[in-house]
Amino acid sequence: MKQDKVSELIKKVRTSAGLSQENFGKKYGVTYQAVSKWENGKNLPDIAILKEICNDYNIDINEFLNGNYKVKSKKFNFIIIFVILLILILSVGSIFILKNKKDEFEFKTIKTTCDNFDLYGSIAYSKNKTSIYISNITYCGIQNNNIYKEIECTLYEVDGDIKTKIDSVIYNEKNITLDEFLKDVKFNVEHYSSTCKMYKENGLMLEIKAQDIDEQTTFYSLPLELEDNC
Numbered sequence: 001m002k003q004d005k006v007s008e009l010i011k012k013v014r015t016s017a018g019l020s021q022e023n024f025g026k027k028y029g030v031t032y033q034a035v036s037k038w039e040n041g042k043n044l045p046d047i048a049i050l051k052e053i054c055n056d057y058n059i060d061i062n063e064f065l066n067g068n069y070k071v072k073s074k075k076f077n078f079i080i081i082f083v084i085l086l087i088l089i090l091s092v093g094s095i096f097i098l099k100n101k102k103d104e105f106e107f108k109t110i111k112t113t114c115d116n117f118d119l120y121g122s123i124a125y126s127k128n129k130t131s132i133y134i135s136n137i138t139y140c141g142i143q144n145n146n147i148y149k150e151i152e153c154t155l156y157e158v159d160g161d162i163k164t165k166i167d168s169v170i171y172n173e174k175n176i177t178l179d180e181f182l183k184d185v186k187f188n189v190e191h192y193s194s195t196c197k198m199y200k201e202n203g204l205m206l207e208i209k210a211q212d213i214d215e216q217t218t219f220y221s222l223p224l225e226l227e228d229n230c
Contacts, residue, residue, distance in 0.1 A: 007041040009064060013057055014039075028052060110134060110204065114222045116141030119206075123226065132166070134187040134206070134224075139178055146218075147175045148210045153185050156205045158223075163205070166192065178210060 014024045014035070021039075022032040028049050037043040045053070054061040110121030110132070121134040134155065154168040169185050204224040211217045 003044060004041050006044060006065060007039050010035075010045075010053070011039040013053060013059075017057070027056075108226045110224050110226060112206070112222045112224055114220075116220070117206075117222050119222070121224065129190075130192045132187060132189040132192055132204075135185070137182045137185050137206070139182060144178050146210075146212050147177060148181070148212050149175055151176065151178070151181045151208065151210045153182075154207045154209075155187050155189070156207060158203060158205050166204075175213065178208075181210075 014021070017024070019027070020032070021035040025032045025035045028045070030045075030049075034043070038045055044050075050064070051061060053059070054064055106125055108123045108125075110119075110123055112119055116139060118136075118138045118140055119134060120136040121132070124131045124133070132155070137153075150170075150172040152168055152170045155166045156163040157166055158164075167187050167189050169187070171181050203226075206222040206224060208220040208222070209217060210220075
């Protein structure tokens with residue numbers, strides 16, 4: 001055993017841990033005077049305390065007794081741990097931001113160019129999907145008190161002369177007026193498209209087909225447009 005080296009290492013262990021001689025002594029049930037003697041080479045801890053010190057600071061007792069162990073700075077260890085944690089936080093944060101960015105939605109208002117109807121509508125789109133919502137459809141044309149036995153309201157995507165059906169609402173339970181039917185009509189189309197299409201004027205359209213009790217059918221077409229393109 002190299003007593004002077006052991007004394008030096010005890011002091012390094014204590015100072016690296018940021019402890020005073022008094023607090024270090026309390027940790028091992030001795031006075032600060034005893035710690036001072038350890039560090040000055042006047043005395044050394046008994047083997048039980050030496051083992052406890054080595055266990056507490058992850059030191060090989062044989063290396064410690066031979067004076068070969070290099071005490072690592074607590075501050076240095078803290079810096080390493082801090083850097084590792086920072087890298088992990090930044091990595092997780094980057095993944096989270098990229099995921100949210102990918103699913104971030106933008107919204108556009110849908111309106112009708114038909115003077116006889118009004119409605120509330122919106123289209124929400126991200127890089128991955130598009131959703132369409134339409135509600136609060138009201139008829140504002142000439143008063144219509146007709147009674148209908150069947151009404152169908154269909155949402156289309158229009159490309160020139162081609163109409164593609166997106167969704168529809170059908171009512172055929174009992175006689176009803178157009179206003180009564182429209183107040184409950186809602187379109188909520190999820191995952192309609194993988195990307196936001198460049199909807200132009202009349203790119204979407206609502207078509208209402210109403211059949212009265214005399215088997216007469218009335219058609220209404222409501223061209224829809226966005227406040228601006230996606």
